[in-house]
Amino acid sequence: MSTTTVTSSVQEQEAQHVLQVYRRTPVVFERGAGVHLFTGDGRKYLDFISGVASLGHAHPGLAEAIAAQAHTLIHTSNLFFHPLQAEVATALAARTGLDRAFFCNSGAEAVETCLKFARRYWHTQGATQRTKYVAFTHSFHGRTMGALSVTWDEHYRGPFQPLIPQVVFADPTDIAGFDALVDDHTAAIIVEPLQGEGGVRPIPAAAAAAIEARTGALLIADEVQSGSGRTGSFLYSHTLGLTPDLVALGKALGAGVPVGVAMFSNAVAAVAQPGDHGSTYGGNLLACRAALVFLAALDSPALAASMAASSARLFEGLREMQSRLPVIRDVRGAGLFVGVDLTFDATPVVAAAFERGLLINRTSSTVVRLLPPYIVTPEDVDAALPVLEAAIVAANVDRGKA
Numbered sequence: 157m158s159t160t161t162v163t164s165s166v167q168e169q170e171a172q173h174v175l176q177v178y179r180r181t182p183v184v185f186e187r188g189a190g191v192h193l194f195t196g197d198g199r200k201y202l203d204f205i206s207g208v209a210s211l212g213h214a215h216p217g218l219a220e221a222i223a224a225q226a227h228t229l230i231h232t233s234n235l236f237f238h239p240l241q242a243e244v245a246t247a248l249a250a251r252t253g254l255d256r257a258f259f260c261n262s263g264a265e266a267v268e269t270c271l272k273f274a275r276r277y278w279h280t281q282g283a284t285q286r287t288k289y290v291a292f293t294h295s296f297h298g299r300t301m302g303a304l305s306v307t308w309d310e311h312y313r314g315p316f317q318p319l320i321p322q323v324v325f326a327d328p329t330d331i332a333g334f335d336a337l338v339d340d341h342t343a344a345i346i347v348e349p350l351q352g353e354g355g356v357r358p359i360p361a362a363a364a365a366a367i368e369a370r371t372g373a374l375l376i377a378d379e380v381q382s383g384s385g386r387t388g389s390f391l392y393s394h395t396l397g398l399t400p401d402l403v404a405l406g407k408a409l410g411a412g413v414p415v416g417v418a419m420f421s422n423a424v425a426a427v428a429q430p431g432d433h434g435s436t437y438g439g440n441l442l443a444c445r446a447a448l449v450f451l452a453a454l455d456s457p458a459l460a461a462s463m464a465a466s467s468a469r470l471f472e473g474l475r476e477m478q479s480r481l482p483v484i485r486d487v488r489g490a491g492l493f494v495g496v497d498l499t500f501d502a503t504p505v506v507a508a509a510f511e512r513g514l515l516i517n518r519t520s521s522t523v524v525r526l527l528p529p530y531i532v533t534p535e536d537v538d539a540a541l542p543v544l545e546a547a548i549v550a551a552n553v554d555r556g557k558a
């Protein structure tokens with residue numbers, strides 16, 4: 157069967173029985189290898205949007221480790237011990253500076269955990285008025301009710317009101333406004349140190365300093381997208397000089413296997429009681445095995461060097477492209493988390509790149525977001541850049557015709 161036929165039969169079946177919450181590109185991928193994805197008829201795509209498949213697709217070490225784990229034991233109830241949670245938690249404590257981990261299955265669940273325990277902390281201190289959350293404009297923290305409540309975009313929030321009532325949004329460029337919102341009713345400030353969905357916007361240094369001062373409130377860093385080494389340091393918080401009390405991790409950490417983790421400072425962890433929180437699947441052996449493979453790979457000096465070289469090549473190439481293409485307004489981000497802000501809506505650029513075999517996505521209307529796997533090489537970057545440029549140029553020409 158041709159790929160087109162496979163795609164349309166899958167599309168038809170999905171249209172009948174799968175909840176229609178995604179605008180999917182009409183393609184069915186059959187397999188992956190490294191930075192590439194392949195369709196059944198052999199079309200090859202360079203994956204520059206695999207925020208999750210951090211070690212690339214079909215990573216042999218990961219595949220072997222999770223297959224071996226599956227042959228041994230995939231899951232036991234959290235009512236029992238297994239050896240891997242402590243191992244992952246110890247590795248994460250060393251990298252984050254936060255001593256305790258709670259394991260769940262997604263970024264949103266990790267955010268929920270942080271939101272819950274910020275309130276639990278103040279409840280235990282007797283400061284029961286500290287229930288408010290201060291979040292930021294352009295934030296995105298996930299789709300569950302708590303995470304959605306601290307997500308800024310009305311498009312995501314509107315149809316699901318009422319959400320958690322005590323949430324206020326601060327503009328990270330207005331320090332006085334932010335300071336005025338943090339008071340003795342604030343349980344926590346929640347921040348993505350490098351905003352992803354909001355347009356690949358790093359929190360400005362002045363805002364980071366104000367957040368770090370935080371006048372008593374706890375600090376939650378949502379590092380679901382910016383964490384786990386993507387920007388070059390394990391947490392982007394550390395790059396900004398932030399010392400969060402709680403950190404949400406996900407995406408890259410499982411290298412494709414669902415893994416979410418909330419990291420706790422000792423002070424916040426001390427208030428947790430058995431029964432306060434839990435997860436059926438969270439931290440099972442399969443998920444922990446994947447996280448261990450990922451963390452071991454991240455320790456490799458060769459990977460660190462290659463990530464740094466690929467990032468440098470990417471920023472260099474994009475800035476050079478910006479000097480030639482006035483429609484590129486800004487190139488932002490850090491490490492392998494990059495945004496190219498255009499003077500027009502990026503939707504047709506994503507489509508034009510797809511037609512040319514490059515997978516990217518759009519965020520915040522005008523921003524092309526690039527999240528290549530950590531194993532991307534400078535040569536892969538060299539292959540991607542001309543395709544991206546051709547896609548931007550083609551979309552801009554079409555815009556002129558419209």
Ligand code: PLP
Binds near residue numbers: 261265267352378
């Ligand atoms: N937080 C941030 C910063 C994210 O970018 C996302 C997902 O894009 C989430 C939370 C939610 O993660 P998940 O989709 O795994 O629930």
